[in-house]
Amino acid sequence: MKSIPQKTQVLVVGGGPAGATAAGLLAREGFEVTLLELSNFPRYHIGESLLPTILPIMDLLGVREKLENFGFQRKHGAYLEWGSETWALDFGELSGSYTHAFQVKRDEFDQMLLNHAAEQGVNVFENTEVRSLDFDGDRPVRAHWQKKVNNGSAAEQGVISFDYLIDASGRNGVMSNHYLKNRKYHNVFQNIGVWGYWKNVDRLATGREGDIAVGSIPNGWLWGIPLSDGTMSIGAVMHKNVFKDNKSKDLMTLYTEAIESSPLLKKITKNGEMISDVLSETDYSYAADKFCGPGFFMIGDAACFLDPLLSSGVHLATMSAMLAAASITSYTRGDVSMDEAQSFFENSYRQAYLRFLVFLSAFYDVGRTKESYFWEAQRVTQQDVPSDFIKLAFLNLVTGVKDLADVQSDDTHHFVLEEMTKRIDDNLRFRQDKKKLANLDGEKLVSARENAQFFDSIEGIFSLNESDAVGGLYVSLFPRFGLTRVNH
Ligand SMILES: Cc1cc2nc3c(=O)[nH]c(=O)nc-3n(C[C@H](O)[C@H](O)[C@H](O)COP(=O)(O)OP(=O)(O)OC[C@H]3O[C@@H](n4cnc5c(N)ncnc54)[C@H](O)[C@@H]3O)c2cc1C
Numbered sequence: 001m002k003s004i005p006q007k008t009q010v011l012v013v014g015g016g017p018a019g020a021t022a023a024g025l026l027a028r029e030g031f032e033v034t035l036l037e038l039s040n041f042p043r044y045h046i047g048e049s050l051l052p053t054i055l056p057i058m059d060l061l062g063v064r065e066k067l068e069n070f071g072f073q074r075k076h077g078a079y080l081e082w083g084s085e086t087w088a089l090d091f092g093e094l095s096g097s098y099t100h101a102f103q104v105k106r107d108e109f110d111q112m113l114l115n116h117a118a119e120q121g122v123n124v125f126e127n128t129e130v131r132s133l134d135f136d137g138d139r140p141v142r143a144h145w146q147k148k149v150n151n152g153s154a155a156e157q158g159v160i161s162f163d164y165l166i167d168a169s170g171r172n173g174v175m176s177n178h179y180l181k182n183r184k185y186h187n188v189f190q191n192i193g194v195w196g197y198w199k200n201v202d203r204l205a206t207g208r209e210g211d212i213a214v215g216s217i218p219n220g221w222l223w224g225i226p227l228s229d230g231t232m233s234i235g236a237v238m239h240k241n242v243f244k245d246n247k248s249k250d251l252m253t254l255y256t257e258a259i260e261s262s263p264l265l266k267k268i269t270k271n272g273e274m275i276s277d278v279l280s281e282t283d284y285s286y287a288a289d290k291f292c293g294p295g296f297f298m299i300g301d302a303a304c305f306l307d308p309l310l311s312s313g314v315h316l317a318t319m320s321a322m323l324a325a326a327s328i329t330s331y332t333r334g335d336v337s338m339d340e341a342q343s344f345f346e347n348s349y350r351q352a353y354l355r356f357l358v359f360l361s362a363f364y365d366v367g368r369t370k371e372s373y374f375w376e377a378q379r380v381t382q383q384d385v386p387s388d389f390i391k392l393a394f395l396n397l398v399t400g401v402k403d404l405a406d407v408q409s410d411d412t413h414h415f416v417l418e419e420m421t422k423r424i425d426d427n428l429r430f431r432q433d434k435k436k437l438a439n440l441d442g443e444k445l446v447s448a449r450e451n452a453q454f455f456d457s458i459e460g461i462f463s464l465n466e467s468d469a470v471g472g473l474y475v476s477l478f479p480r481f482g483l484t485r486v487n488h
Helices: 017-028 054-061 064-069 106-119 174-180 240-245 251-260 263-269 313-333 338-366 387-394 409-432 434-438 442-459
Strands: 007-013 033-036 073-075 077-082 085-090 101-103 123-125 128-136 139-147 157-167 183-185 191-199 212-217 220-226 232-239 279-282 286-288 296-298 473-476 482-485
Touching: 007 017, 017 033, 017 054, 017 106, 017 157, 017 313, 033 106, 033 128, 033 157, 054 064, 054 313, 064 106, 077 263, 085 409, 106 123, 128 174, 157 174, 157 313, 174 296, 191 240, 191 251, 212 263, 220 251, 220 263, 232 240, 232 251, 232 263, 251 263, 296 313, 313 338, 313 473, 313 482, 338 387, 338 409, 338 442, 338 482, 387 409, 409 434, 409 442
Parallel strands: 007 033, 007 157, 033 123, 077 212, 157 296
Antiparallel strands: 073 101, 077 085, 128 139, 139 157, 183 286, 191 232, 191 279, 212 220, 220 232, 473 482
């Protein structure tokens, strides 16, 4: 059996989608990579609905074919009953970008990615926890690991030193929670997710097999994610106060009441049978003050986390993995300085995250009902994110009546949210009538396409070409992977 080396070029902590992607990309670039994972894969994880934007990263990683042929449920869009509106969304319908994604059982998906990383040359060790880090000044340089103990035997322990650390330890957040102590929870999205698994559900209630079903309720919203074995993951996201105010009710009661109050999910589960316990997670949104530092990068949930409404988790995990891998690759080649690499990673990941955060907030605003406290509570404010951060994230995106650069700081949140809400509304109008959509032409077609491209930029992969460059750098995939300077 392989033993954990005493030294490695890159140490990756955590083998979820973020860690496996970063490790695999770096191994393909010739780095010596060691990945330590606490649990024994396959392990259960929530987060089953993927976005099409992971496809180019899976291409880059060389795992696309495996993903396409694995047998995961194909997903072509989403069906939402949101407030008083109904949305049937087809991926790429207007913008011509990727037209499918997948609904995955995460134990299978994560195992596929981790196996692939090992095939690329990553030294993967499961059942191995990183328990502490040693620093040289601010730079982490060594990790103390411990194997999980079986049958009361003495725990195997050791130390590994490294040149670079990638912290992909998810919500555990080794660097952020234990050393930097810089994880900030937002005032918005203080929600709790409760979910379970069902069989014999109506998988065609959304009109097309494979789409995610989303239904809003007065206290939150629900998801229905059809999986390849015929079962469905059905979950509810509600504000923490719903749980506080209903202490006498158990989790199962709150869960079934939530399903009962959504006409869409009620229809889906009408003849269904729940086949699991009810599970829950406090999914408050958070972000670390700083995502990287000397010799280290925090990726995926280890850096920041967002309410799951837009299914952004695995997208942000794999995208930040790509940004970190490109930064390390280019620094090591001598193409950029460490300061440039860090500043690129920090700004691109934060901007991608903030765009989603504001999109979410505006989306919640669209579904708002007059009475409901829950919807009010999801508004992003200056307290959650300073105006200059929002400005930076949206400067190239929001053009129109007023230039964002001229907007007073106090008005930034309001301005960006209003612009976003307007575009969400327009998007709804374009998509509501499929017949009309098919026959759009002239100015209306141009405007519908612009609108779709706007949302692609919010949800898409950030900083992949010159026009999206951050601090004069962008990620190029060909002819070689890494950071490239804007050419002027
Ligand atoms: C209710 C809910 C619903 C969601 N729905 C969706 C969805 O539909 N779509 C979507 O894309 N996302 C969704 N998400 C988010 C998604 O689950 C995460 O964003 C995603 O899993 C992040 O990937 P990651 O690799 O960063 O972290 P993880 O997948 O959590 O992986 C981190 C890994 O690190 C390991 N680890 C932790 N500490 C250590 C240590 N000290 N040493 C070694 N290993 C360690 C863990 O065992 C784990 O395997 C949802 C989240 C919640 C809470």
